Amino acid sequence: MMAISEMVHAAAASGPAATAVLLAPMLAPLVAASAAVLVGWRRAVSWSAVAASVVILVSGVLAAVATADGSVLTVGGTLRADALTAVMLLVIGVVAVIATWSGVSYIDQELAAGHTDGRGARRYGVLVPMFLTAMVLAVLASNLGVMWAAIEATTIVTAFLVGHRGGRQAVEATWKYVMICSVGIALAYLGTVLVYYASQHAGIGEQGSLDWSVLVANADQLDPGVMRVAVPLLVLGFGTKAGLMPMHSWLPDAHSQAPAPVSALMSGVLLSVAVYALLRYRVVAVAALDLQFVRSLILVVALASVALAASMLLAQRDYKRLLAYSSIEHMGLVMIGVAVGTPLAVTALLLHILGHGLAKAVLFCASGQILASEGTTQISGVRGLLARQPVLAGTFALGVAALLGLPPFSIFVSELALARAAADAGLAWAVAVALVLLLVVFVAVAGHTAGMLFGGDAAGQRPPHTPPHTPSLPRVAAAPLVTGLIALAVLGVVAWPLEQLLDAASAIAGTS
Amino acid sequence: MTDTGYVQILDLVCGGILLTAVLMLWRRELAAIVRLLVVQGVLLALLAALMGVRESSTELFVVAAGVLVLKAIVLPAVLRRVLRDSGEAREAEPLVNVTASLLAAALLTLLAYGLSRPLVALAPSPTTRALPVGLAVVLLGFFVLVTRRRALSQVVGFLLLDNGITATAFLATAGVPLVVELGVSLDVLLVVLVMQVLAARMRLSFGRTDLDGLRELRD
Numbered sequence: 001m002m003a004i005s006e007m008v009h010a011a012a013a014s015g016p017a018a019t020a021v022l023l024a025p026m027l028a029p030l031v032a033a034s035a036a037v038l039v040g041w042r043r044a045v046s047w048s049a050v051a052a053s054v055v056i057l058v059s060g061v062l063a064a065v066a067t068a069d070g071s072v073l074t075v076g077g078t079l080r081a082d083a084l085t086a087v088m089l090l091v092i093g094v095v096a097v098i099a100t101w102s103g104v105s106y107i108d109q110e111l112a113a114g115h116t117d118g119r120g121a122r123r124y125g126v127l128v129p130m131f132l133t134a135m136v137l138a139v140l141a142s143n144l145g146v147m148w149a150a151i152e153a154t155t156i157v158t159a160f161l162v163g164h165r166g167g168r169q170a171v172e173a174t175w176k177y178v179m180i181c182s183v184g185i186a187l188a189y190l191g192t193v194l195v196y197y198a199s200q201h202a203g204i205g206e207q208g209s210l211d212w213s214v215l216v217a218n219a220d221q222l223d224p225g226v227m228r229v230a231v232p233l234l235v236l237g238f239g240t241k242a243g244l245m246p247m248h249s250w251l252p253d254a255h256s257q258a259p260a261p262v263s264a265l266m267s268g269v270l271l272s273v274a275v276y277a278l279l280r281y282r283v284v285a286v287a288a289l290d291l292q293f294v295r296s297l298i299l300v301v302a303l304a305s306v307a308l309a310a311s312m313l314l315a316q317r318d319y320k321r322l323l324a325y326s327s328i329e330h331m332g333l334v335m336i337g338v339a340v341g342t343p344l345a346v347t348a349l350l351l352h353i354l355g356h357g358l359a360k361a362v363l364f365c366a367s368g369q370i371l372a373s374e375g376t377t378q379i380s381g382v383r384g385l386l387a388r389q390p391v392l393a394g395t396f397a398l399g400v401a402a403l404l405g406l407p408p409f410s411i412f413v414s415e416l417a418l419a420r421a422a423a424d425a426g427l428a429w430a431v432a433v434a435l436v437l438l439l440v441v442f443v444a445v446a447g448h449t450a451g452m453l454f455g456g457d458a459a460g461q462r463p464p465h466t467p468p469h470t471p472s473l474p475r476v477a478a479a480p481l482v483t484g485l486i487a488l489a490v491l492g493v494v495a496w497p498l499e500q501l502l503d504a505a506s507a508i509a510g511t512s
Numbered sequence: 513m514t515d516t517g518y519v520q521i522l523d524l525v526c527g528g529i530l531l532t533a534v535l536m537l538w539r540r541e542l543a544a545i546v547r548l549l550v551v552q553g554v555l556l557a558l559l560a561a562l563m564g565v566r567e568s569s570t571e572l573f574v575v576a577a578g579v580l581v582l583k584a585i586v587l588p589a590v591l592r593r594v595l596r597d598s599g600e601a602r603e604a605e606p607l608v609n610v611t612a613s614l615l616a617a618a619l620l621t622l623l624a625y626g627l628s629r630p631l632v633a634l635a636p637s638p639t640t641r642a643l644p645v646g647l648a649v650v651l652l653g654f655f656v657l658v659t660r661r662r663a664l665s666q667v668v669g670f671l672l673l674d675n676g677i678t679a680t681a682f683l684a685t686a687g688v689p690l691v692v693e694l695g696v697s698l699d700v701l702l703v704v705l706v707m708q709v710l711a712a713r714m715r716l717s718f719g720r721t722d723l724d725g726l727r728e729l730r731d
Contacts, residue, residue, distance in 0.1 A: 078691075145688055149695025156702045159710070168717045172726040175663070175710050182670060182703050183657060189696065190650065190677045194631070197684040201635055210689060225630030253729045312731055321731065 018073040021062045022081055025089060025136045028055035029129035036125030040118060041107060049100040049129050056136060057093025060086060068500045070507065072213075080142035080213070083504035087350050088139040088276050094487065095268035095357040096132050101480035102365035103128065103261040109372050110259070115165060123160060124259070130157045131265060138273050145210045147277060148185070148192050151241060154270055155181045161262045162254045173250075173257035180250040181240055188237025188277075194230035195284070198222040212280055219287030227288040234281050235297055241274035243328050244335060245304040252312075255324035256377065260368020263320070267327040267364060268357035275334055275353065279346070279509045282338055286511050291341075298339035303433055305332030310437045313444040318377045319370070322448055323363055326403060329441055330356045336434060337418050340425045343510035347502045348417035351495070355402070355410040355488060362484040363399040366392060369477055370452075379448050383455040392473045393453050395481040400449045402488050404442050410491035519638040521562060526645040528555045529679055530621070533652045533672055537613040545668055546591045552675055553583030559679060563686045566639075575687055579678070582697055587671060590704055594664050594711050608659045616655055624648035631684065643683050649676030661723050663711040667704060674700055 032048040039045060063086040066073055073081040081089070107124055110116045116124075134157055138150035155178060163174035192210065200208030202221035209215060215222075240247035255263045278298075285294045309329035316322045330352070337349030367377075369392050374382050385393040402409035415438075422431045491498070532552040536545050557580035564572030608616065624647035632640050653673030657666055681688050688696070718726075 143689070143692065145692030146695060149692065149699055152696075152699040152703075156699065156706055159706045163710075163713070169728050171710065171713045171717050172729055175714065175723075175726060176729075178703065178706055178710065179657075179666060179670070183654075183673065186670070186673050186677060190680065192692075193677060193681045193684060193688060196681075196688055197631070198634070200685055208685065210692065223630075223634045226634050229627065229630060252731070256729070316731065 018066070018081075019075045021059050021066070022073060022075045022079045022140055025056040025059040025093075026133050026140070028052040029132040029136070033126045033129040033133075036122055036129070041111075041121035041125050043104075045125050046100075046104040046107065049103065049125065050097065052129055052132065053093060053096035053100045056089060056132065057097055060089030060093045063089055064501045068504050070504050074142070077211070078142060078146065079140045081140060082508055083501055084276070084279070084350075084508045085139050086501060087354070087498075087505050088273065089136065091272060091354050091357050092132065092135055092139070092269050094354070094484075095265060095361045098358070098361040098365065098480045098484045099261040099264040099268070100128065101483075102264070102368070102477060103259075105474055105477040106259060106261055106365070106368055106372075113372070120164060120166075124164060127157050127161050128262065128265070131161070131262075135269055135273050139276060142212060143210050144195070144212055144215070144277075144280070145192055147280075148189055151238070151274060151277060152182070152185050152189075154273070155185065155241075158258075158262065158266065158270070162258045164259050164262070165257065170257050173253040177250045177254040180247060184237050184240025184247045186237070187233045187240075191230045191233030191237055194226055194233070195222070195281075198226040198230065198288075212284075215284050216287070219284045222284070222288040224289055227285065228293070231281070231285045231289065231294065232297060234285075235278065235301060238274045238277045238281075239301055239335075242271045242278070242331050242335070243305075244301050244331060245308050245328075248305065248308065248328055251328060252321045252324040255327065255364075256318060256320040260364050260371070263323075263367075264361040264364035267323070267360040271327060271331050272334070272353040272357060275331065275338065275349075278335075279338055282341060283509055283511065286341065291511075295339050295341070298335055299427070299430060302332045302335035302339055303430065303437075305329070305335065306434060306437045306441075310440040310444070313441055313448075316444070316448060317379055319379050319382065319448070319452065320364075320367055320377050322379065322445065323360065323367060326441070326445065327356075327360060329437075330360075330403075333415065333418060333434065336422060336430060339430075340418075340422050340427060341510060342421055342425055342512050343503075343506035344417060344424065345421035346506035346510040348414050348421055350502055350505055351410060351491070351498070352414035352418065354498075355414055355491060358484050358488045358491075359399055359402040359409070359411065362395060362481050362488075363403065365477075366396045366399060366481055369473060370396065379452055382452045384453075386453040389473065391478055395478070395485060397449065397453055398485050399481075400445060402485070404445060405438070408492045409488045410495075411488075413492050413495070515638075518562070518566060522559075522638060522642060525555050525559050525562060526642040526679070526683075528552075529559070529675070530645045530648055533649045533676075534614070534617045536656065536668065536672065537617050537652065538610055540610075542595050542662070542664055542668075543592075545665075546588050546595065549591070549668065549671060549675075550584050550588045552672075553585075553588070554580065556583055556675060556678055556682075559682050560687065563639075563682050567686050569686075571690055572687055575690070575693055578693075578697060582701060583671075583675065583678075586701065587704055590708050591664065591667065594667070594708050597712060598664065598715055607661070613655070613659070617652055620651040620655060621648040624651055639683055639686075643680060646676050646678075646680030646683055649673075649679060652676070663707070663714055663723060666723065667707050667711070670707075671700075671704070 029052040032052040067083045134153040141147040163170040243251040309325045312325045334349045337345045405411045405415045532548045557576045560576035625644040628644045656669030
């Protein structure tokens with residue numbers, strides 16, 4: 001451990017080692033994508049995507065080691081990694097490993113079942129790694145305009161992943177996804193332009209700047225009148241991409257239609273990359289405006305999202321949509337942390353992002369397996385799963401337990417810390433509202449899951465086209481899910497590998 | 513260029529941008545709407561070139577050429593292709609009739625003037641005083657998105673929104689940094705191409721590109 005740390009430090013913050021650490025996570029997925037372009041979907045190609053994800057994860061670990069003491073890695077003027085970036089790289093890496101690992105067997109099953117063909121599989125093999133590259137670029141970009149362009153690029157590459165299965169519902173989901181996200185993110189661009197305008201008159205020089213560190217250093221010089229128009233646009237715009245009220249309506253459709261590993265990536269990382277953008281902008285916003293304005297704006301959006309998710313979860317009939325609405329709920333909780341914005345809140349929300357990413361990766365991939373084995377996404381169509389598919393049902397149940405915030409999983413720890421941070425900041429009423437809503441969520445999700453796991457196989461409920469049951473979960477499909485659950489539990493019990501990093505990140509994004 | 517000459521040309525160009533946006537609410541033939549988009553694209557390129565003269569920056573001339581190619585040639589060509597493939601020449605009965613649309617356009621323009629007051633106040637100059645035009649086009653784009661039912665009209669609404677933001681960027685900041693401009697233009701082009709493919713798929717599976725057909729996914 002020490003040796004790596006010294007190696008990275010010895011090469012200075014912008015030396016060749018830093019270049020390698022920051023470039024590798026963007027280039028590795030591109031190599032995997034080119035492989036898929038050249039030879040189509042092969043075993044080796046599908047594993048190359050897993051290898052690329054491992055590269056992202058390793059770069060995340062190296063970046064974490066190098067930045068946990070508060071230092072910053074840069075490459076040229078365009079790429080920049082501090083502790084906050086390192087946390088996001090870790091989240092992307094971890095979720096990507098699980099998602100691409102399950103993608104190996106998922107696409108093979110799709111091909112075997114005739115749900116997709118060679119062309120579809122190749123497109124999947126090209127687009128998923130490009131999706132990873134776009135997200136890595138979004139968190140590494142030092143320029144907020146480049147970050148914006150990278151987040152919009154994720155919409156483009158995922159459009160045809162959402163529509164992977166074809167058919168009317170896929171077209172409908174994709175159209176809503178592309179339209180709503182593009183329009184929403186366009187508003188964020190307008191906000192970005194206005195921030196740039198403010199920066200040109202903030203004493204940085206005629207040219208102004210969209211570089212985050214320059215903006216933060218001069219944030220108190222930014223014109224409050226302009227920022228008061230820009231910040232709501234940014235919250236609305238990036239909030240669209242994070243699946244927050246009032247521009248959330250694309251999310252349940254897209255997440256329920258996309259292939260399971262893609263849903264895992266979208267829910268587990270894409271949403272939190274958008275939250276990351278808001279976290280960066282919040283630092284600038286609170287220095288330019290009063291804290292109360294920023295806090296109330298974000299808090300309204302956050303609580304409204306949790307409330308909407310809770311109400312939609314109660315009567316949910318489709319288990320993939322159930323998971324999608326649960327993503328809205330968790331992003332709402334994370335945004336409460338953003339609204340509070342103290343270092344403790346930032347630590348908690350970053351841990352929550354990591355925990356939610358892991359849990360959703362496991363659950364969406366498991367739901368893909370349930371769909372493959374039961375042939376329906378209706379909750380009422382899946383009954384008594386625990387008796388027939390113990391491993392699959394067990395991982396699904398543990399994933400749901402983690403999602404609902406039960407110990408020993410890390411979401412329990414992060415939710416407690418979020419509540420404490422909010423209460424410390426004088427927002428005890430928000431904690432109370434959130435707790436009541438979480439109780440509703442708990443009852444709804446636990447009830448639906450219990451029905452899927454234990455419910456009796458009522459006659460006539462099962463659709464006639466149910467395929468014969470696959471005997472049990474293939475090992476290659478089970479391994480990533482179990483790995484994810486173990487990681488979640490370990491994170492919940494011992495936080496030591498992350499403690500210093502999260503502290504460094506909260507010093508960057510947190511303001512007291 | 514003299515100051516009065518600059519201001520006159522600037523006001524003319526900005527007035528033209530706003531006028532083309534309002535005319536898009538008035539016309540129902542989709543082909544005519546695409547022609548209006550071409551005119552607006554040319555005007556946006558002129559605006560960028562005008563800024564280039566004002567700031568004497570070659571970079572802005574390059575941007576102006578890029579805007580001309582993208583917004584006046586490539587994107588309208590993509591839209592025409594969608595139009596030709598679909599064989600739907602007119603907007604379906606819109607949710608809001610033309611008179612009401614034009615009235616709404618007037619109100620939205622007033623709203624844009626209100627919204628941009630703090631923006632103008634930061635650095636009052638002939639250029640920033642034209643900022644309401646950019647915001648008005650953004651709001652009109654939103655209006656088109658919300659009230660039109662054809663897939664193509666929604667793409668037009670999105671492009672109108674994007675043109676409004678581009679105009680705002682030129683007027684407020686004389687253009688964003690080149691790397692950002694490149695990223696944004698590439699994104700817009702790809703999004704519109706994705707929408708073109710989706711519109712084709714929509715026609716294949718629904719037989720038309722009327723968005724009222726999109727109501728299978730619900731809770």
